[in-house]
Amino acid sequence: MNPALSKALRRLAVAVFWLMVWQLAAAAVGKELLLPGLEAVLKKLIALASTGAFWRTLARTILRVLTGILSAVVLGVLTGLLTHKSRLARELLSPVMTLLKSTPVASFIILALVWLGRDAVPVFIAGLMVLPVVWANTAAGLAGIDPQLLELASVYRFPRMKTFRRIVWPSVLPHLRAALRSALGLGWKAGIAAEVLTVPPYSIGKSIYEAKLYLETTELFAWTAAVVLLSFLIERVILRLVDGIGRKERAHAES
Amino acid sequence: MLNLKEISVRFGEKQVLDKCSLRLEKGERVALTGPSGCGKTTLARVALSLHNPDSGTVSCGFARIAAVFQEPRLLPWLTAAENVNLVLSDSARTVEEARAWLERLELGDSSTLYPSELSGGMQQRVSIARALAPGPELLVMDEPFKAMDEALRDRVLRVTADALGDAALLLITHNEREAYALGCRVLRYRDGCFV
Numbered sequence: 001m002n003p004a005l006s007k008a009l010r011r012l013a014v015a016v017f018w019l020m021v022w023q024l025a026a027a028a029v030g031k032e033l034l035l036p037g038l039e040a041v042l043k044k045l046i047a048l049a050s051t052g053a054f055w056r057t058l059a060r061t062i063l064r065v066l067t068g069i070l071s072a073v074v075l076g077v078l079t080g081l082l083t084h085k086s087r088l089a090r091e092l093l094s095p096v097m098t099l100l101k102s103t104p105v106a107s108f109i110i111l112a113l114v115w116l117g118r119d120a121v122p123v124f125i126a127g128l129m130v131l132p133v134v135w136a137n138t139a140a141g142l143a144g145i146d147p148q149l150l151e152l153a154s155v156y157r158f159p160r161m162k163t164f165r166r167i168v169w170p171s172v173l174p175h176l177r178a179a180l181r182s183a184l185g186l187g188w189k190a191g192i193a194a195e196v197l198t199v200p201p202y203s204i205g206k207s208i209y210e211a212k213l214y215l216e217t218t219e220l221f222a223w224t225a226a227v228v229l230l231s232f233l234i235e236r237v238i239l240r241l242v243d244g245i246g247r248k249e250r251a252h253a254e255s
Numbered sequence: 256m257l258n259l260k261e262i263s264v265r266f267g268e269k270q271v272l273d274k275c276s277l278r279l280e281k282g283e284r285v286a287l288t289g290p291s292g293c294g295k296t297t298l299a300r301v302a303l304s305l306h307n308p309d310s311g312t313v314s315c316g317f318a319r320i321a322a323v324f325q326e327p328r329l330l331p332w333l334t335a336a337e338n339v340n341l342v343l344s345d346s347a348r349t350v351e352e353a354r355a356w357l358e359r360l361e362l363g364d365s366s367t368l369y370p371s372e373l374s375g376g377m378q379q380r381v382s383i384a385r386a387l388a389p390g391p392e393l394l395v396m397d398e399p400f401k402a403m404d405e406a407l408r409d410r411v412l413r414v415t416a417d418a419l420g421d422a423a424l425l426l427i428t429h430n431e432r433e434a435y436a437l438g439c440r441v442l443r444y445r446d447g448c449f450v
């Protein structure tokens with residue numbers, strides 16, 4: 001059998017196995033309030049998906065989280081460049097980034113709620129999770145640039161932009177990719193946690209909060225399933241995009 | 256013109272270059288020889304402004320400078336042809352020109368390969384193609400013909416000699432035959448300088 005197919009089949013088998021475990025556990029518990037079954041959750045998800053509000057909710061949440069993440073990526077790359085160039089900036093910002101990483105996200109959410117409007121908190125929180133990771137990886141990528149290649153650029157008198165595009169950026173890109181791989185999920189989950197606590201209108205967090213309020217366990221599961229699927233999809237799309245940037249740069253020189 | 260005046264470089268206790276002077280006019284070709292670790296690469300790095308000497312002055316009036324380093328120094332994320340094109344216009348306009356240079360160095364079949372897919376000797380030849388392609392006014396080559404068999408070395412030497420034109424050449428080599436093949440005046444290391 002071809003290895004890709006066999007790998008896909010094995011994955012499918014694993015998924016089926018765990019879904020069966022869930023189904024058996026639900027049957028054993030026998031109470032939808034405590035642990036709804038697969039079928040009930042799927043039905044609920046389909047029912048939700050047939051309402052306009054569901055899609056509007058998804059769209060608004062995605063917009064909030066992505067706004068936060070993208071701003072954090074831009075800011076993280078810029079601060080990475082800054083701390084690479086300036087020792088003072090590095091000494092000033094490193095402890096801040098460490099602090100950001102080790103402070104419980106709930107503290108930030110409460111604080112942000114005091115400072116910002118309800119709609120802005122999830123944006124801010126999602127970004128806050130991503131920023132230190134992107135910063136650290138950008139800094140590592142910059143520190144890892146081969147000095148021999150920079151000497152080459154200097155001898156052949158590359159303009160600054162060319163050095164950046166041909167040497168700096170390709171050296172940083174793999175680190176950025178790794179940062180996104182680990183930080184996207186973080187930002188996504190933290191953004192939704194922030195929504196649960198701030199309940200902005202049309203948000204997945206508010207829907208989860210309300211499901212909990214009315215003990216709608218099945219609905220909670222359905223929303224959670226939607227979040228998991230979305231997070232998976234978004235990670236795929238964004239990593240594809242990042243790769244696309246790298247490839248376009250390659251294709252550019254080739255054509 | 257390249258003018259190195261009374262260059263001194265020391266690394267820790269070791270005085271590598273000691274008031275070493277070297278002048279290179281347009282079209283002049285000079286080879287530096289000497290035992291391993293004597294300071295040949297160091298002098299080349301000073302000439303390329305990659306190393307600040309402890310004392311002495313460097314002035315360089317050449318505009319287009321190219322170098323073959325002791326290592327190939329290819330960008331790993333670019334193909335052989337892209338690596339050569341990099342020092343031309345770095346755009347589609349000169350891709351053919353870059354390929355032609357690779358062809359001259361017998362790498363016509365490898366132009367779309369990445370450095371990791373090339374042998375050490377092939378990478379070295381890409382690096383030579385990259386240095387010859389822009390038609391430099393000053394060419395610095397640090398042991399460029401190592402890792403080549405006799406016959407190939409002779410052919411690469413001929414390509415290099417043809418491409419040089421009236422470029423000034425600073426060649427570092429352990430092999431005086433190479434130096435003569437490229438029409439170089441040979442300088443030997445003695446007491447912190449090349450004479």
Ligand SMILES: Nc1ncnc2c1ncn2[C@@H]1O[C@H](COP(=O)(O)OP(=O)(O)OP(=O)(O)O)[C@@H](O)[C@H]1O
Nearest residue numbers: 266269271289290291292293294295296297298325
């Ligand atoms: N960055 C450095 N730090 C400390 N010592 C150095 C450095 N670069 C070179 N040296 C020392 O300077 C001396 C000359 O080095 P250089 O690389 O110029 O030798 P070379 O003549 O090119 O030798 P080879 O033929 O082996 O390439 C050596 O003793 C080396 O140890």
Ligand SMILES: [Mg+2]
Nearest residue numbers: 295296325397
């Ligand atoms: Mg050397």
